Amino acid sequence: MGLGANSQRKVAIYDCPKVVGSAILKTMARCGHEVLFEGKLTTETAKPDADVWITKWTALKGPLALENCRPKIGIVSLSVGIEHIDPVAVEEFGLKVVPCPHFSSASVAEHAIALALRNSYNRSVLPPLSSGQVVFSNFSDEYAERIVSNILFRSRQIDQGIKRAKKLDYTRYDEPWDNRELQDLNVLIMGGTPSAADLAQMLSLGFSCNLFGYDASDSLEAYGIRSIHPTDFYEVVKGMDYIFLCTEKFEDLNLKQKIDSERIRPPASEFSESNVSIIGTGRIGSKIARIARLGFNCKVTAFSTTVKSELTRLGVQYASSVSEAIRDANFIFITLPLNSETHCMIGGKDLADLSMDRKRVLVNVARDRVVDNDSVLASLNRNNQMTYATDVLPNDSILWQGGVPDEMTMKFVNHPRVVATPHEGDCSSGSLERLLQEVADKVSAILR
Numbered sequence: 001m002g003l004g005a006n007s008q009r010k011v012a013i014y015d016c017p018k019v020v021g022s023a024i025l026k027t028m029a030r031c032g033h034e035v036l037f038e039g040k041l042t043t044e045t046a047k048p049d050a051d052v053w054i055t056k057w058t059a060l061k062g063p064l065a066l067e068n069c070r071p072k073i074g075i076v077s078l079s080v081g082i083e084h085i086d087p088v089a090v091e092e093f094g095l096k097v098v099p100c101p102h103f104s105s106a107s108v109a110e111h112a113i114a115l116a117l118r119n120s121y122n123r124s125v126l127p128p129l130s131s132g133q134v135v136f137s138n139f140s141d142e143y144a145e146r147i148v149s150n151i152l153f154r155s156r157q158i159d160q161g162i163k164r165a166k167k168l169d170y171t172r173y174d175e176p177w178d179n180r181e182l183q184d185l186n187v188l189i190m191g192g193t194p195s196a197a198d199l200a201q202m203l204s205l206g207f208s209c210n211l212f213g214y215d216a217s218d219s220l221e222a223y224g225i226r227s228i229h230p231t232d233f234y235e236v237v238k239g240m241d242y243i244f245l246c247t248e249k250f251e252d253l254n255l256k257q258k259i260d261s262e263r264i265r266p267p268a269s270e271f272s273e274s275n276v277s278i279i280g281t282g283r284i285g286s287k288i289a290r291i292a293r294l295g296f297n298c299k300v301t302a303f304s305t306t307v308k309s310e311l312t313r314l315g316v317q318y319a320s321s322v323s324e325a326i327r328d329a330n331f332i333f334i335t336l337p338l339n340s341e342t343h344c345m346i347g348g349k350d351l352a353d354l355s356m357d358r359k360r361v362l363v364n365v366a367r368d369r370v371v372d373n374d375s376v377l378a379s380l381n382r383n384n385q386m387t388y389a390t391d392v393l394p395n396d397s398i399l400w401q402g403g404v405p406d407e408m409t410m411k412f413v414n415h416p417r418v419v420a421t422p423h424e425g426d427c428s429s430g431s432l433e434r435l436l437q438e439v440a441d442k443v444s445a446i447l448r
Contacts, residue, residue, distance in 0.1 A: 206295015347372025
C-alpha cells in the first residue's frame with residue numbers, strides 16, 4: 001500500500017469492529033508506530049500517553065470526556081461526522097480531530113440498491129461467495145434484472161445481514177468484510193444472440209464490471225465488451241466471476257456451479273425504468289444515481305443543497321424540496337450526512353402526504369437520526385404500499401457498541417414491512433483496503 005515508516009509514535013485504537021481494529025493495528029505497526037491498546041475505551045484503558053487515538057463512534061462525553069482523558073496530539077474518528085467529540089474541549093486542549101469515513105462509496109451504494117431490490121425479490125438462489133465462480137444457463141433478456149439482483153444479494157451477503165439484524169447482532173466480525181463490490185468483477189458472456197443487452201447495460205454501465213465476450217453479439221460492443229480469442233478461452237475462463245450462456249451452443253461445456261436462469265422468479269415490481277428519488281447527492285447518492293440511471297434506465301429525481309452538473313448531464317432532475325422529489329417515487333434513497341439541518345429531515349408531512357397509489361420503498365443508508373422514526377413508523381402502519389429498507393436501525397450507534405435496544409428499535413425490527421441489515425453497507429474487502437490506507441494518511445497528517 002505504499003505505507004512509509006515514520007519515527008515511532010504511540011497510537012491507541014478504540015471501539016472498532018474486531019476485524020477492523022486488528023487490521024489497523026497491523027497497519028500502524030508497519031508504519032513504525034507503537035500501538036498501546038486495541039479494544040474498548042474505558043476509564044481504565046484510556047491512554048493519555050498516546051499521541052493519537054483512533055476511534056469508531058466513541059462518544060467522548062461523561063466519564064470519557066476529554067477533560068478527563070485524552071491523547072497528546074489528536075483523534076482520528078472513523079466516521080463522516082465528529083459531532084460525538086466535544087468541540088469546546090477539542091479547542092481548549094488544542095487537539096487535532098480528523099474524520100476518516102471508513103467506507104467505499106461503491107460499497108454503500110451497492111448495498112443500498114441491494115436493500116431496494118430485496119423488497120421486490122426473494123432471497124438469492126445462488127451459492128455462497130466462498131463457492132467461487134457461477135455459470136448461468138438458459139439466459140435471456142427477461143432474466144437480466146432478476147439475475148443481477150441475485151448477484152448483488154450474493155456479493156453483499158444480504159440475507160445473512162438480514163438475519164443478523166433480526167437478532168440485533170452488530171458484532172461485525174469477519175463475515176461482513178468478505179462482501180465484494182460488483183465494481184471490477186469479471187463477467188463472461190458466451191453466445192451470439194443479442195439477448196444479453198440488458199444484462200451488459202446493468203453490469204457495465206451500472207456497476208462498472210469488466211465484460212468479456214466469446215462468440216458474443218456485436219451489439220454488446222457499446223458496453224465495452226472485450227472479445228476473447230479461442231486460443232485464450234480456457235485461461236480466461238478461470239478468472240471469471242460469472243459466466244452467462246446466451247445460447248445452447250455451449251451448454252455442454254464442463255463448467256462448475258451451473259445455475260438455470262429460469263429458477264429465479266420474477267418480482268412483483270421491477271426496479272428497471274421505475275421512478276427513483278435520491279435525497280442527498282454526495283459521493284454515495286451520486287453513485288446510486290448513476291447505477292439507477294445508466295444501469296436500469298430509471299427516472300431519477302434528486303434533492304440536495306448542491307446541484308451536480310455531472311448528474312444533470314445524465315438526465316437526473318433536481319427538485320426544490322424533499323416533498324417534490326419523493327412525490328412520484330417508487331424507490332426513495334436517503335444518503336444525507338447527519339447535522340443540525342438534516343436531523344429528522346425525512347418524515348412528517350413529506351411522508352404523510354404521499355399517495356397510496358403505488359408501491360414505495362424507503363431506503364436509508366445514511367444515519368438513523370436523519371429520519372423521523374415516529375413518522376416513518378406511522379407511514380408504514382397507515383400505508384401497506386410502503387416498505388422501509390434500512391442499514392441503520394433506530395438507536396444504531398448504541399446497538400453496534402453492544403447496547404440495549406429501545407422500544408422504537410424493536411418496533412422496527414419486528415415490523416413486517418421493514419428489511420434491515422446491521423450497519424453493514426460499508427463492509428467489504430475493498431472498503432477495508434481503502435480504510436487502512438486512509439487511516440495511515442490521516443495519522444501521518446496529525447503527527448506532522
